[in-house]
Every structure is written in structure tokens, then in C-alpha cells.
Amino acid sequence: MPKAYVFTRYGGPEVEAFVDVDRPSPGPGQVLVAVRAAGVNPVDWKQRTGYRRPGETGEREFPAYFGNEVSGVVEEVGDDVEGFVVGDAVFGRPVVGGYSEYALLSVDLIAHKPAALSFTDAATLPVAGVTAYDGIRQLDLPAGATVLVTGAGGGVGVAAVQLARAAGLRVLGLSSAAKKDFVESLGAVHVPSGPGWTERVPGDVDGVYDLVGGDILEEAATLLADRTKLVTAGAQSEVVEKLGGSRVARVRTSERLEAVAELVVDGALDPHVTRTFPLERADEALRTVEDGHARGKTVIEVAG
Incomplete structure (x- = not known):
């Protein structure tokens, strides 16, 4: 039977497990994909701790799959599917599946993978790449303006820094001192995190893209004269709205996936996958991200 990495209830790492699962069957408007890679x-x-994305309703069914972005090859198509056939290489957000051998994807949340894009890099785009893209576009800063990206060394931050630079912005990247060289290699001015970090910010800040939340978000807000230029993917809407900003408005469409993929193919965006793990070490992959010290993207690769 196919394997998957799941959580059996809400909690910490102790609720995680590898399990055998039935191979999913695609419903109308869905495709079954043999997973080649899953972004972490x-x-x-x-989500394992009980977090819900804004707008999510209903109770989660257990065991629940880990994973929100995958790439792979179409194995089966459901009714009313147009534009995708068995054998197509695709990437997108799973409806069912993730850290697994098979996943179900809705055709309005997937895109064809360009031949020049690896399965590993493609698996970083549906969440991290698109979130970065949406946030920088939402800020809508003019060329030459300065944007501060918090959490600049993580998966979304790495993409946000590059996309901001491509838009002609001066980028300040907040991260730990250990990630200084990495953040600077992306073209950002590094700002060391830690107590009093706002005093180390060089010059004025025109916009903030926050990927951390908490105290970092509140402190970053104090740097702005115009709080409408405060966007977060690291905190809930009600938190950032009290500060005068807004949560990033995600555009979840196939067209947006295609646009971000083209940026990678054209060389404007490098996902910077720095760690890969086989599916049987999915627990280790998740720990590298959960401990907060991962650089760039971590990806689980599934043997094809």
C-alpha cells in the first residue's frame, strides 16, 4: 500500500506517524498524481498543532496528511478534467496527500511543470513561491523604495527578497546572524535579529513584508510612516489589522503558479533548495523547518 506521513491528532512531534493508506481516487475536476517531491x-x-488558515472551517479528519505543495506525474484523471492527461508533469496544492506517494489535486490549483523546471524546485512554488510573489505585488512599492523582509532566510523570505530585487527595490533582510552571508548573497542588506534590532535598520523603510509575526511584526510596524505598507504572512488578519496593515491576499490559481514557474525558468527566482530528504525521513525534514534554523527551502523527494 502507498505510504504517507501524517499526524493522528493535534499536538507535537509525538503525534506524527508513517502509515499505509489507500491509493486515492480522483473525483470530478481532480487528478491523481504520483508525487515526486513535496515542499516543507x-x-x-x-497545522499539526491545530492552526487553521484564514477562512478554513470544519473539523479536520484524522489521520491528516502533512504537506501543502507537491509536484509529480498525473496517474489518473477524474471526470470533467480538461487540459491534463495521464503522464503530464504537474505541480500544485494537494486536496489530499502531501508527504506521500500519491496525492489528489484539483485542476484549478495545479499547473503544467515546464520541462526546464525540476520536480524538486517545482514543489517549492505553490506555497512558498506564490506567497512571496503575492506579498511583494500587494505592497506595490515603486522602484527604488526600501522594503524590509522579516524571516529573510526562510523559504518564503528567500523568494520575497529575490522578487523584490527584481522589482527594483532596495531590500533589507532580517534574519539571525548565522544567515548573514546567505541573505546578503540574495542581494539584501542584512539586519541581524535579536533585541533592539530596529535600531540596526539602516535608513528609512517604505514597506514591510513580515513572515514571522509576533513581536517582530509589532516592532517592524514602528518603522513605517504608512502602515498600509505593512503586509504579513506570519500572523493572522486580526493581529496585523490592529497595527494598520493587512495579511497577504493569496491568489490561488493555475495562472499564478505558471507565472512563478516562469520566473524560475527565466532565472529571476532561485528557490534555493538547501536540504532534501527521502520520504522515509519526512520526520527529519519537518524538524529542520520546525526548529526555525533552516536556510532556504527543504524538500522531501519521493522515488519515482
């Missing part, structure tokens, strides 16, 4: 994101372990 902070939201994965947060």
Missing part, C-alpha cells in the same frame, strides 16, 4: 513549510507543523 512552517504551516505544515503549525
Whole structure:
């Protein structure tokens, strides 16, 4: 039977497990994908603790799959599916599956994988790449303006820094001192995190893209004259709205996936996958992200 890495109830790492699962069957508007790679994101372990994305309703069914972005090859198509056939290489957000051998994806949340894009890099785009893209576009800063990206060394931050630079922005990257060289290699001015970090910010800040939340978000807000230029993917809407900002408005469409993929193919965006793990070590992959010290993206690779 196919394997999957799941959580059996809300809690810490102790509720995680490898399990045998039935091979899913695609419903109308869905495709079954043999997973080749799955991106690992902070939201994965947060969902294990009971976190819900804005707008999510209903009770989660257990065991629940880890994983919110995958790439792979179409194995089966459901009714009313157009534009995708068995054998197509695709990437997107799973409806069922993630850290698993098979996943179900809705055709409005997937895109064809360009031949020049690896399965590993493609698996970083549906959550991390698109979140970065949406946030920088939402800020809508003019060329030459300065944007501060908090959590600049993580998966979304790495993409956000590059996309901001491509838009002609001056980028300040907040991260730990250990990630200084990495953040600077992306073209950002490094700002060391830690107590009093706002005093180390060089010059004025025109916009903030926060990927951390908490005290970092509140402190970053004090740097802005115009709080409408405060966007977060690291905190809930009600938290950032009290500060005068907003949560990143995600655009979950196939067209957005295609646009971000083209940026990788064209060389404007490098996902910077720094760690890969086989599916049987999915627990280790998740720990590298949960401990907060991962650089760039961590990806689980599934043997094809």
C-alpha cells in the first residue's frame, strides 16, 4: 500500500506517524498524481498543532496528511478534467496527500511543470513561491523604495527578497546572524535579529513584508510612516489589522503558479533548495523547518 506521513491528532512531534493508506481516487475536476517531491513549510507543523488558515472551517479528519505543495506525474484523471492527461508533469496544492506517494489535486490549483523546471524546485512554488510573489505585488512599492523582509532566510523570505530585487527595490533582510552571508548573497542588506534590532535598520523603510509575526511584526510596524505598507504572512488578519496593515491576499490559481514557474525558468527566482530528504525521513525534514534554523527551502523527494 502507498505510504504517507501524517499526524493522528493535534499536538507535537509525538503525534506524527508513517502509515499505509489507500491509493486515492480522483473525483470530478481532480487528478491523481504520483508525487515526486513535496515542499516543507512552517504551516505544515503549525497545522499539526491545530492552526487553521484564514477562512478554513470544519473539523479536520484524522489521520491528516502533512504537506501543502507537491509536484509529480498525473496517474489518473477524474471526470470533467480538461487540459491534463495521464503522464503530464504537474505541480500544485494537494486536496489530499502531501508527504506521500500519491496525492489528489484539483485542476484549478495545479499547473503544467515546464520541462526546464525540476520536480524538486517545482514543489517549492505553490506555497512558498506564490506567497512571496503575492506579498511583494500587494505592497506595490515603486522602484527604488526600501522594503524590509522579516524571516529573510526562510523559504518564503528567500523568494520575497529575490522578487523584490527584481522589482527594483532596495531590500533589507532580517534574519539571525548565522544567515548573514546567505541573505546578503540574495542581494539584501542584512539586519541581524535579536533585541533592539530596529535600531540596526539602516535608513528609512517604505514597506514591510513580515513572515514571522509576533513581536517582530509589532516592532517592524514602528518603522513605517504608512502602515498600509505593512503586509504579513506570519500572523493572522486580526493581529496585523490592529497595527494598520493587512495579511497577504493569496491568489490561488493555475495562472499564478505558471507565472512563478516562469520566473524560475527565466532565472529571476532561485528557490534555493538547501536540504532534501527521502520520504522515509519526512520526520527529519519537518524538524529542520520546525526548529526555525533552516536556510532556504527543504524538500522531501519521493522515488519515482
